[in-house]
Amino acid sequence: MSGADPYALFDAWFGLAQGSEPNDPNAMALATATSVGMPSVRMVLLKGHGPSESGAGGFTFFTNAHSRKGEEIRANCQAALLFHWKSLRRQIRIEGPLTEVTPQRADAYFHSRPFKSQVGSAASDQSRPMPDRQSYLDRVAALTAQYEAAGAVPRPAHWTGFTLAPQRIEFWMDRDNRLHDRRLFTLEGAADALKWTDTLLYP
Numbered sequence: 577m578s579g580a581d582p583y584a585l586f587d588a589w590f591g592l593a594q595g596s597e598p599n600d601p602n603a604m605a606l607a608t609a610t611s612v613g614m615p616s617v618r619m620v621l622l623k624g625h626g627p628s629e630s631g632a633g634g635f636t637f638f639t640n641a642h643s644r645k646g647e648e649i650r651a652n653c654q655a656a657l658l659f660h661w662k663s664l665r666r667q668i669r670i671e672g673p674l675t676e677v678t679p680q681r682a683d684a685y686f687h688s689r690p691f692k693s694q695v696g697s698a699a700s701d702q703s704r705p706m707p708d709r710q711s712y713l714d715r716v717a718a719l720t721a722q723y724e725a726a727g728a729v730p731r732p733a734h735w736t737g738f739t740l741a742p743q744r745i746e747f748w749m750d751r752d753n754r755l756h757d758r759r760l761f762t763l764e765g766a767a768d769a770l771k772w773t774d775t776l777l778y779p
């Protein structure tokens with residue numbers, strides 16, 4: 577891959593966000609859609625990114641694949657991400673298909689999390705109806721008792737990660753009098769000679 581490098585620009589902006597956002601500078605909105613194009617969006621955390629991410633490059637998050645988003649991703653792999661750093665007055669839009677990370681990668685990330693987070697994730701049927709909060713707390717207590725001595729919970733097979741391989745990345749920056757900057761990178765060319773090209777857009 578050659579040409580302009582949106583990952584370098586992403587890193588520069590992400591670095592600024594890490595220095596300025598008080599909470600979760602890695603939070604991003606993830607938009608997915610059903611097979612008939614009904615959209616939905618929610619926040620997730622960026623847990624890996626770059627030109628070599630998961631081999632071909634991209635942006636990775638982790639979740640429960642039995643969730644609403646997981647069902648939508650299975651039916652339609654196309655997705656979009658949005659970062660908005662309010663104090664920087666900047667946004668980045670990223671679009672492309674999602675692929676699941678390897679089980680080894682999902683295991684490594686799952687077990688890098690604190691024990692109580694592992695328990696909470698394993699006990700949650702994410703996005704499914706819950707009869708009452710106590711049912712969840714009972715599951716948490718049961719898993720804690722079962723795995724406390726081991727200090728780790730086996731990763732549920734449906735708890736995994738996805739990497740979005742971008743085909744478009746757009747950087748937006750606030751400028752005076754609403755004369756904002758927009759710079760769009762698109763991935764173009766044959767599969768064996770992909771190249772980023774960039775262009776400016778009217779705001």
Ligand SMILES: Cc1cc2nc3c(=O)[nH]c(=O)nc-3n(C[C@H](O)[C@H](O)[C@H](O)COP(=O)(O)O)c2cc1C
Pocket residue numbers: 600603616617618619620621622637638639640643644645646702703
């Ligand atoms: C700042 C923030 C970060 C979040 N990060 C994640 C995440 O990394 N993974 C995840 O599954 N849910 C995360 N959530 C919860 C999701 O927004 C959402 O409630 C959950 O994944 C269920 O979404 P779904 O029903 O569309 O599948 C986060 C929420 C917030 C507000």
